[in-house]
Amino acid sequence: MKNDIALIMALPSESKDLFEQAGITVHYSGIGKINAAFTAFDVIQKTGCKTILNLGSAGSSHFNAHELVEVKTFVQRDMDVSPLGFEVGVTPMDEHYPEAIDLDSYFTHLSQGICGTGDSFETGQPKVPCNLVDMEGYALAKVCKKLDVRLISVKYISDGANDTAHLDWEENLLLGATKLLKLYQSI
Template sequence: MLVGIIGAMDLEVQALKGLMDNAVVETISTIDFYKGNINGVETVVAVAGVGKVNAAVCSQTMILKYSPDIMINVGVAGGLSDEFKIGDIAVADSVVEHDMDTSPIGDPVGLISGINLVNIPCDKKLADLMEQAVSKVGTITSKRGVIASGDQFISKQEQRDRIKDNFGAIAAEMEGASIGHVCYMNGVPFGVLRAISDGANDDSHMDYPEFVKMAAANSIKIILELLNSINGGKLQ
């Protein structure tokens, strides 16, 4: 099994690249793809860059070049659920593009033209394994639900409220739904796992720089535990 892993920023996947055995690097469309083995699992890891277009280019390229069996988006997010603390984990059961809006012509808010979905479903078995990986780490808690993506850093209460009201989302970031969109079109199972770096509110501009590294480290801990489970055949 080949697992594709995409982060938006280097700090979100740097530790994974450092743990990769027999890494071979290939640059395509300015993106470096690292292919090798992590915890006994064949993986390809890439830094997409921030935003939905960068994420879509990276994920489509990865699929066409490496044909991963599953895709995972890992990184940090702003928490929309009041239950979250900084460093907690959001596991997606579906993803939405919160800035997609053709409602003036009668569509539901968030409807994605072409695939005719608002919520793109994540692979349930993979999401289950992500939650199990969190429990194995032990010092981190998780919540499962909708993760919303858009080309905006959410830092205003009105933005936060709009996304929660429209989609019931538990976290907001800038890439996961774009990767999910590409995976859905290509028939590749995918999952999104995000550590909470801020509250997606008026304090986010202060919280994010302080906590992003800690949150990213938490997400990496979960991914490594997840790869252990995959190596044990739990996704077969």
């Protein structure tokens, strides 16, 4: 299966060079939904992969710190057109994927979560129901759905998405990279 998989992570700091040292190609998207969407499209076009594996960090006040969580559903936590009568998280006039994007499970031994993606570093309670937060996943999911490519996404819970999240995130990245590499090698 690894021959048909392209690995996307947001930042080199999330891999701590462990993947490269193990001879694994990582495509880094950069931070945010626009960078993630562009990278996913580019990687799919250039590699012809059938699956994108997204590994990275996420914040959560629901899951335990240092836990690996497979994303079952992505939602947009920063799509807010409520002044025009739409629910928060709904993309108006998008007939294919206006709200949540569901993924098929792959790692059945991991907890599963609903990830709220947004172009902000979340330190509070998102406006949409979700139990972990990131900054790239929904965009990856939407590109993959539109191009009929499978997306598997696993997040290392690096912080509690609270007022110390920025400190915890940086401190926990090496442990997260180690756990994510071990998971990748189990495929």
